[in-house]
Amino acid sequence: MLRVKQEIIDEIVEHGRSEAPLEACGYLAEKDGVVCKCIAMKNIDASPVHYSMDPAQQFGAIRSCRAEGLAIRAVYHSHPETAAHPSAEDIKLAYDPALSYVIVSLEESSPTINSFIIKNDKVSSEQIEIIRAEKMTTTITADVFQNLRGIGCPMNLVKTKVAFSKMQSGQILGLILDNGPPINNVPRSVIREGHEVLSQEQLDDGAWSLLIRKA
Amino acid sequence: MQITVNGEANELHEAEVNLSKLLEIRRVESPEMVAVQLNGEFVDMENYPSTFLKTGDDIEFLYFMGGGSR
């Protein structure tokens, strides 16, 4: 399993596209088991069908990774015109079995990325888990909480208004609302009355969790 | 002379019209059941004969209306 941050995937694709129609190549470095750095390398072959890294640049990259507490985890390169599978030459030149080989295919309009482990000329697929950026929200806690699961319109709004009537301006009301008409109507109504919906997210059971600041 | 009665423009051809005459012209059957307001001011019934209208006057007939108990 190769765990990669979303923005690194974006960087690989971007690098591939910027070099096309030539192949692009580089290293992926990880920390705490997650690839968090993309080190673009020069393809000294400057070829649309194969790549070679500059050895001097390779050593420089490895050194700077160590200095940052990172470890080289994978080698990536692009296939501007072909699928995201290792070519015969890719397999032959995969000299380091400890690394994963990541290939981004740009043949379709939406890019495909695959990772492979290549040992003794044997290729096996490796799953990629994309780690999405964590939300930069500070944790807000509700002053008053109302679970309105199973309560339809308009009683859910009535109960929301009753809850607000007992709160001070600026306090936060936490709400659980059913999916469907409740989530479509209640936020709209509270916004119309001047309250501020701070967050709204769907829970595993389909219901929605909201935080609303009283006007 | 151009006057307004109950919100509607009215042309009076008579030269001199007092409120008594206007009630007649408007065929108000029982003047006792009407209160008259001239340009926003209440006019006492005893002053109807001496109250002559002029162009631009705004007259409202306010009818007495009871309740609905009986």
Place this chain on the structure above:
Amino acid sequence: MIDFTEEQLERYSRHILLDDVGVDGQEKLLQAKVLIVGAGGLGSPAALYLAAAGVGTIGIIDSDSVEISNLQRQIAHFTKDIGVFKVDSAAEKMQAINPDITVRTYKEYLCAANITKIIAGYDFIIDGTDNFPTKFLVNDACIFTGIPFSHGGILRFNGQTMTVVPGESACYRCSFREAPPPDAVPSCAQAGVLGAIAGMLGTIQATEALKYITGVGELLTNGLLTFDARTLTFRKINLARQKSCPVCGEEPSITHLVDAEQSVCELKSEPVAAPC
């Protein structure tokens, strides 16, 4: 702050949902006291709507009993109620609609001697009386005590209403001065009235009471709303406080409550002047 029960939240949900009413407005309604004078054509719809709205205390005063000729427009009374006191009949319907509220009944004829005591403590009064002496009595007593009220009248196909906030807006006497002579007043038997217009007007009066209590919008003050059901035209005639008004003017000639000559107090339940 009232803790609404689940049942109250459901019952009053359509009020609570209104931005301008909301929880606070409903609470005000539940704590409000409104007196309805007359359990007839205007009083019936007003009583039913105010009960439904959850006005916490509703007083209703009328000394009459239900007659079959009332049923064409006095919708709080049913055929089974013929012979029953109107206030008892109305109270039964109000409590049936909303057991949440308190209904106070007065089987009395409102007159100078009892009006001050009866209206004391009410926040708003709905005048649905059938005779002019009582209308003027309600006006004067409200001016003296500072209680706002809604005047209402219907005749044939027409209706009129105005809201009076004592000390602030034109009163009934500002425009109408004094009761017309009894022999000029058309009686119901002669004039007739289209039953449904009692509902049109009584519900406007109830709306004014609800607006006054909740503070929503602008009251029908300094204006007489009139309508003619035949053409369904509504007009609002601007009125202003009159310096010459005998009760709220600069030099009032009426300084205490007196019964008009034709007061039904003396006549018991057989008033001479009884328009509809």
